Amino acid sequence: MTKEKTDKKRTIVVPGEVIASGKEFLPGDGTRREGKDIIALKFGLLEKSDKLVKVIPLSGAYIPRTGNTVIGQVTDLTFNGWFIDVGAPHLGFLPVAECAGYINKKDLAEHYAIGDTLVCKVRATRTKSVELTMKDQTCKKLNGGFLMSVNPTRVPRVIGRAGSMVSTIKNETGCSIIVGQNGMIWIKGRDIQSEMLARDAITLIVEKPFIDGLTDQVKDFLNKRKNG
Amino acid sequence: MAEKFKRPDGRKPEETRKIEAKVGIIPRADGSASFSFGKSKAIAAVYGPRQLIPRHLENPEKGVLRCNYTMLSFSVSERMRPGPSRRSQEISHEIAKALEPAVLLDQFPNTVIDVFIQIIEADASTRCAAVNAASMALANAGIPMKELIGSVSGGKLGKTIIVDLTKDEEDYKIKEEKAATDVATAFLGRSGKLSLLHMDGDLNTKELKEALELSKKTCLNIVEIQKKALKKVKEK
Known part of the structure; x- marks a missing residue:
């Protein structure tokens, strides 16, 4: 002490x-x-x-909290909504009523099909499910890019203070990155090289949870990789 | 008998075998650890909290802690038939009950925390090594716990109270008669409460009290070893 x-x-x-x-x-x-x-x-x-x-x-599974922005994949659909896997102990449920805009209820797969990746928000946590909503500016369906998952306890490190870490990676690699509170990270860049670079930078952050001043280290790492 | 007493491997009565503890050995698990008493080696992997299947076992008041103890077929000198046996099922339950008082299961209703323990080498006291490995793996998995759990087997050899019996000691005989007793125990690391007791053989009240006292002291030392192993993660 x-x-x-x-x-x-x-x-x-x-x-x-x-x-x-x-x-x-x-x-x-x-x-x-x-x-x-x-x-x-x-x-x-x-x-x-x-x-x-x-x-x-330092470790642990994702426990959803109201208001979390999460990234999940559609696993199933029913007559009134979609089941979405957000990496929590229970499946998330996104009702049709929680989607913005008009939705043809006769064909929900037209809107979001099984396997689609969505950014959504946790509206409420129930004992056996997680209630999700799409009624937020950040929520959308993700096209292209790829997903990587990190331990949810490392998410604050990946984002950095006031988003400093993730914006460094965004600027240096030119990729668009969305970090979900559940540890799912979506990366999309111009080419595969920049996507790989962003992925490696995030892996570096995740493996070093104890070091202070990691933003500078990540900058060095990105510069070194870009210059050869 | 009270004169010079020697254990087959030359240890003192209150001395355990060489203890090795490691944390985070299985990358895909939420938490994992290995623990060994000499030649008894256990590895534990923790998954969860996650959805409980079959769903009728779900408890809306608190989570379920499910343990699975297996001795691998090559863990003993004569090949063991793989798969669950009557013995392994009993020990699985015993371990779950030993761990439960320390884990805050009420924070995860309708879910399960799975603990898989495999014995890769067995030389008696495997359930104690299993409890120790599981205790570290649960902490490593980020599961809220009130305290760590230490476990060791105590007992009697001839007339001496000892800890951490080996297979040779368990089978110790005087004039073709079984002369060894082993008492597997587990104690909670902070409050010092007893959470597992399993006796094979016989002891009178005085001997049992003595054995428990010695086991408790040893268990609290083992908890310190567990703490050290967990804190080592930082250096990587």
Whole structure:
């Protein structure tokens, strides 16, 4: 703990570890109060900001939250909507009523067919399903490009502070990139080389969750690759 | 008997075999780990939370923790028939029940967390190695847990209370009569509560208490080893 304060490096904590002791601390995400102590519930990086203590998980499946922008694939369709796999424990459901514009209910496949990739938003989470909506400016059907998936816990790193990381990659490679909160990333560029470059840059970010100042490293990496 | 007592491999009564713990060994799993006591080696892979199939087993109040323990056919000197057996099914349930008190399953209703444990080399205490591997793999999978779980087999050899029995020790005989008892135990790492107890052989109350105390001490040490293994991920 003393080491953490001096060089500002974040420490790894494991479940059951006492991470703060005293009534003045507040337990945040991934922690719990047990008597006087605050213990970690998850395996991850410890973050203390003033009195709030939280654990940022290093791994784990995607748990949907209302308002998340996700990328998913249509797996099935019914008379009133589409089932969409968003990588959550349960399938997502997108009802016809949650799509903008007119839809011919007699032929839903005309609109979105099985295998289509969509950007959508989580409207609500139910016990056995995830309710999705397309009524947002960011939501659309994705044509062309390719999908890669990363661990959902790495998504904040890929996006960077206020989108700095992803916009660096976009500018350097000229690709359009959409990052879903569920860890699905869609990349489309002019040619396969630039797409591959963007993919490799994202892989680099995902493999290095502990380093500060990663944006500069990614810039170096992209420049090196572009110049030979 | 109380004079100099020596175990077949020269260990002290309270000494375990060489412990090795590794985390993140299976890239496609959500979480994975391996754990070994000498020649007993277990690997565990965790998947989920994910949809539970068959769906009638879903519990709307809390998630299901499903364990699958298998001894691979080459894990013992005489080839073992692969596939589930009466023994492996029982141990699977035992391990699930040992892990359950530490895992916060109420956060994942209607889902399952699958834990697959395979024994790649067996020399007694395999279920203990399995619990340790599963505990680390669950943490590695980002599943919320109150604490880690440590497990070790305690027991009696002749008249001495020992920990971490090998196969040779389990089969120890004095005058053609079985003279060894093994008690597989698991303890929760922070609260020190008992979550698994499985005894083969006989012990009186005093001996059992003594064995449990020694096992508890060892389990808490094993939890420290698990913590160290988990924290090592950073250096990669």
